[in-house]
Amino acid sequence: MIRSLLQARLHDPFGLLGLHREGTGWVVRVHEPYATDVDLLDNTGGAAFKRIHPAGVFEWRGSSEPALPYRLRMHYGSVTHDIFDPYQFPPQISPQDLYLLSEGKLQQGYRMLGSHAVEINGVQGARFAVWAPNAERVSVVGEFNNWDGRVHPMRSHGSSGVWELFIPEIRQHALYRYEIRNRDTGQILTKTDPYAQGYEHRPGTAALAAPPCQHHWQDGEWMAQRAQWDWLHGAINIYEVHAGSWKRHPDGRFYTWRELAVDLVPYVKGMGYTHIELLPISEHPLDESWGYQATGYFAPTSRFGSPDELRHFVDCCHQAGIGVILDWVPAHFPKDDWSLSRFDGTALYEHEDPRLGFHQEWGTHVFNYGRNEVKSFLMSSAHFWLSEFHFDGLRVDAVASMLYLDYSRKAGEWLPNKYGGRENLEAVDFLREMNIMVHEEFPGALTFA
Template identity: 60%
Template structure:
């Protein structure tokens, strides 16, 4: 429901004073001064238990306490299906100063629909949904739903205990990025609900060997085409797939099967829909008044005013809400770069410098530091991840040394360089060899995550497979090569759904993935390869134990541009593995590299294996190193390199 029923709107226009009628119940102040004080300071970490709609009892009567922040409003009332959407039935009382409005409405309870009718200081009549609503109608309807907060019977105690103590910096992190509405659909064509996803998706992810699922935003949003990145309900899982308890079931089921859940979360901007946050009380409340600070030109959205304590509290409260009430294991914070820079995607004259004359958004920087400090201190073991595409320093360093405090940062440079390199026909790749080597100059300046994300398979960019040159076999070999390169390169891993079996077409949010492709051997081979890479990545500490440390990586040879071959070692403790990658379709026989010891090496992975759809060129027998110096190392091994292939060798005991 996006507007007042016509008759109610007419009544409100006639009775603009919004004085209570004879049947109105006017509540006394139920919110404590301490709660209001903390909120005014921006430090009420359980604000979601105060604002919004909460079933309770007053003087022996059951009902709902409604509360919202609207300091610029002249009057506010609760409207809903319990009062015929009549704005005169249940006016709210205000706490002044501060602008929090509240009312207790007896006889209401879970399942009732509601909104707030707001009269601005200009006399404008607004109908707004609840910023703190914890459940909403299925779009295109936009009313909030009163939700019962009964205790959920969580079964993930072992997971939560382990999470609080895990050493994530030395653990494997392999994330499967999912859009819940288009991973698979029901046979009838409808979306899978959270409980169906819990079983079908988790079974698949466990079989494939991923450690985490990252959900594209499931915070409530009105437009399917936004994929959730234009959020209106920061405290509600989208009702497209079920209820809040259905979502809790999903997370609980993931945890009971050893899978973490990361939520894509969007605190950088919000849509300008009339029913939601935009000019909530008739003023620029959550956003900036000046469009040079308050409007995001690229996305047609509004930018949060991080200088307001209550706005920061709203956002940090949202983050804590998901970590607390849904046991979420991490937040991937979207579009951090757009938050950090006042001149992001703006020309001269279109932005306002900070107090020092610079382009840094000082309020957003403080917000991000506080967000990370609060979330990580209150929920040890959770991950905060920054999608940040610039060279901003110390994104993943603690706030007390001047960093932003994130756990990991998406390595967009690696992603762009690698995909650009592989886009070239192999005959030209030797001209672009620096695309493979440059990234190691900064690889350990942050705790990097390597993303092959949804962003690379939309808006005409084609699929991962479609980016690869050559005929079908070469495309598939290049894709296998890309995946092997990602899993052997230092950093955590993220792969968007469909990439694990080589989907041909660009991702379409309106339909499910092309699962029928798994009937074709080459696509089935890519899926088998990803399953084996995940297993190897998890089993070999050399591949994950020092992902964020320069001690975990060592070049063997980064200079063989002529043959488009790179070779390196990954270390952990006293162990090491050797990785050699041939980026041309020409097999290399008798290829020598230097190794640190006179030992026998076993090929433990070959992307050209027949099990993956390859030609089975490689080193099936153990390779014994010769005590001959090569490449500055005391021993040499002689290898056969498969075409467009990657091999991993491990010294035998």
């Protein structure tokens, strides 16, 4: 196992690292490639580890179990750093959530996957989780470990394909990615987190260990009225806005969400509109795409401010009697190799066959709606925006491209469904289930094509 660990191939790091009972005694193993020495800290001082491999594998043995949670003192020459050992903490993801993910029924996957500030056994830190079923090994890499995939390999949740790791004392907004080793080819990929709730400013692509929401909503009256709204007979007048081009500062800077709340809301109100429709605001790498080629399905773009500042904008709209509709893009995603494309070295979110999985007109990948974990991903994204940001509806982009297998394709460039037709039956099922969820979970919220 040590050989696999040092080759960054170990599938089950928790089977080797951390605290274990062996015979009548206890052992703690640590892998820190940059450390010169390691001590186990307890109430009586420190107990030195023995280096058992020159590449940075250390071991402590004792007759008594260390008090939990135990700390380690890492020596880097003359410099020391005290940490909690990540490999002493139990898994946090429930079997029920893993089951729902695999069944395509996990509607709040953003609470399970991604990075989350949590406290475990009295220790603050960040819990990371990602779906990569064809990986031999997945590691969290970031500015906190020199982007080194050997340092923080993750726990595998078996056939679910989910990997998890709690790293203590990670600071808020720390940059991170996942390093993934494909189990068949050995290919090493570095990917941003599909479920991240924040990313660094473009052109950077790393995810952020995002802090929890601090915004206190003041739109209770609006939400209560919306739930009773007779939307089938109500009048709607929608003002469509691209937040990045509606207005800019003289030096070309975007208006922030707070600035838009000051300028845009009274303008829309004075013009007699009932709703604002925001063109896509999910994180995206290219300004010119206007957000229609998204890479962050659970993160507002950092161009206009923080997630809490977006909440403030929506809150101001609601207090002014203005609804907010979000343009949402579950039809396709870009080919950027640091994002969803061939995420674990295989066609995971897309189809392997380009006749199903590649959109020739836009040069993007088509989601595989027939894969349950992809359905959970997209259902969770819809739920996220409506729940976390109080949006009043989703305008689903490019629905025709989702519904028809021959959309923008010539004869011989597409594959028929199981009945020989052109309808994408899996996409139809997804849209139906998504609409049911929206109307059941968010009374008064609407969906548009």
